[in-house]
Amino acid sequence: MIESHLKFNRITLVAAGLAYLFWWFAVELVLPGSYNPIGSRLAVVCLCWTFGAASYFLPWIARRIELAFSLCAWIATFHYFYLFYMNQADLNWLVGCYITVIFACACLNSPLHLFAYCVYVLILSAALSFYDPYLSKKIFFPGMATILTVAYLSLRSRVSLLHRVRESALRIQSFLDATFEGIVLHDKQIILDVNESAAKLFGYQREEMIGMKVIELVASESQALAQKHISIESEQPYEVTGLRKNKSKVILEVRGKKHLYEGRAVRVAAIQDITEKKKHEQDRIVFEATREALRIRDEFISIASHELKTPLTSIKLQTEMTKMNASSGKEDAYSPERMRHLVDQVDRQADRLVSLIDDMLDASRISLGRFPISKSRFHLSDLLQSLCDSLRDEFQRARCSLQLQIEPHLQIEADPARMEQVIVNLLTNAIKYGAGKPVTVGLTGSENAIEIFVKDQGIGIEKVNFERIFQRFERAISANSISGMGLGLYICKQIIEAHQGSISVESEVGQGSCFRVRLPRTL
Numbered sequence: 001m002i003e004s005h006l007k008f009n010r011i012t013l014v015a016a017g018l019a020y021l022f023w024w025f026a027v028e029l030v031l032p033g034s035y036n037p038i039g040s041r042l043a044v045v046c047l048c049w050t051f052g053a054a055s056y057f058l059p060w061i062a063r064r065i066e067l068a069f070s071l072c073a074w075i076a077t078f079h080y081f082y083l084f085y086m087n088q089a090d091l092n093w094l095v096g097c098y099i100t101v102i103f104a105c106a107c108l109n110s111p112l113h114l115f116a117y118c119v120y121v122l123i124l125s126a127a128l129s130f131y132d133p134y135l136s137k138k139i140f141f142p143g144m145a146t147i148l149t150v151a152y153l154s155l156r157s158r159v160s161l162l163h164r165v166r167e168s169a170l171r172i173q174s175f176l177d178a179t180f181e182g183i184v185l186h187d188k189q190i191i192l193d194v195n196e197s198a199a200k201l202f203g204y205q206r207e208e209m210i211g212m213k214v215i216e217l218v219a220s221e222s223q224a225l226a227q228k229h230i231s232i233e234s235e236q237p238y239e240v241t242g243l244r245k246n247k248s249k250v251i252l253e254v255r256g257k258k259h260l261y262e263g264r265a266v267r268v269a270a271i272q273d274i275t276e277k278k279k280h281e282q283d284r285i286v287f288e289a290t291r292e293a294l295r296i297r298d299e300f301i302s303i304a305s306h307e308l309k310t311p312l313t314s315i316k317l318q319t320e321m322t323k324m325n326a327s328s329g330k331e332d333a334y335s336p337e338r339m340r341h342l343v344d345q346v347d348r349q350a351d352r353l354v355s356l357i358d359d360m361l362d363a364s365r366i367s368l369g370r371f372p373i374s375k376s377r378f379h380l381s382d383l384l385q386s387l388c389d390s391l392r393d394e395f396q397r398a399r400c401s402l403q404l405q406i407e408p409h410l411q412i413e414a415d416p417a418r419m420e421q422v423i424v425n426l427l428t429n430a431i432k433y434g435a436g437k438p439v440t441v442g443l444t445g446s447e448n449a450i451e452i453f454v455k456d457q458g459i460g461i462e463k464v465n466f467e468r469i470f471q472r473f474e475r476a477i478s479a480n481s482i483s484g485m486g487l488g489l490y491i492c493k494q495i496i497e498a499h500q501g502s503i504s505v506e507s508e509v510g511q512g513s514c515f516r517v518r519l520p521r522t523l
């Protein structure tokens, strides 16, 4: 039984009861002295209302509401014919009979019920004309015949209209069933209708889903999101985890829309199972990540080999030359001065090798999440001063003058070894990329923070590379021009962020760069 049909019959039963009661008062007022017993009328009214109320609680009455309605119509008609007879076929009561029959005919929607009712009324009329000597048959029969004919004709047109409506509803339903998407129609979250795909998707029978709350189809973790979209009447697609009848979960894409259904605005949701699509997406992401990891590994091997080869080649060259001189009996080919210079060079290349390997080890520790920071309080001003002093030779070799603007006695709570790593990195970069121009190193402190800056007037960096150079293996220059692995700034950033600080760069191509490190001051 269609919900709207049930509603119509319930309302009609209540209205019929009220009308029947109203007629009792009308007769008492207009036709005093008529035979108009309240008891039998109340019995008919109670019957109508009882059926109406029972249809709410007893599903089998709800399913047979049309039959219950017919029964009430038959009893009311019999009652009125009886009153007509008891009032000696009074013309006023004849009108009452007509009204009762017209009302009953208008409310009977099934041709079978109407046909049975017409036969019944004809039998009652025949019985009445047989028993009632006062009945004017010339008035009574034509009137009754007219009512029944008109009722029959009007029902025919109503039925054909109903057929057409039903046909178009069936056509729409078959269209909906033919779609692969699940369609759920709901009003205030109560499901009014679903298509076959939706029933299949959730593992229910179609009838089982009607009357269910739409939120019952959503897994608890997604219910808040679904509620939000329904309450704001959103028409944007969104993803939720759906819950099947067998409690298994499924990933859904839902698009909701307002829709006019039987004269009221309801919500229609188009639902698509995207579990497989999501799985493929996930597989693709894993595949891409693996490919990227392999690319990074290959790139790393190539960069690292190149970088390690340079100092090793230099060391090899120096030792080969010494060996050659020794084997040709020219042990004294080198003066002590030249020898010291040679050892210095080998030592520097060995230092370079150690620093490269340290960087590689640090990068690997960071990616494995094993990068310990052990904090202690120390004088940052002193550390910066001593690092600048120890690198003075390097600055001289690169022909860069070094200017210091260090605020004295600044203390900080941090990892001193890691801070040294950051400062040395920034200073060596200033030497490498500083183009032999002056470099300024500064340290300033405010109440809450400390700032270190290293400023050169070298090759500079394009703005598009400002973010990129702090990532692993990323360089802003070609590999052949100045050697490097692209790990220094990446390690610096990780160290600074592990201290809740930040590192940034300001630069202009050809004008130089300024790297700034800001650290919270936890005194």
Ligand code: ADP
Binding pocket: 425, 429, 430, 433, 434, 456, 458, 459, 460, 461, 469, 474, 475, 476, 477, 483, 484, 485, 486, 487, 488, 489, 490, 512, 513
């Ligand atoms: P590396 O110096 O080994 O290449 P870094 O991580 O220290 O690696 O630096 C990344 C990139 O940032 C460098 O390759 C360079 O292009 C750029 N860069 C770093 N410091 C400077 C600077 N002071 N001036 C210009 N470019 C710089």
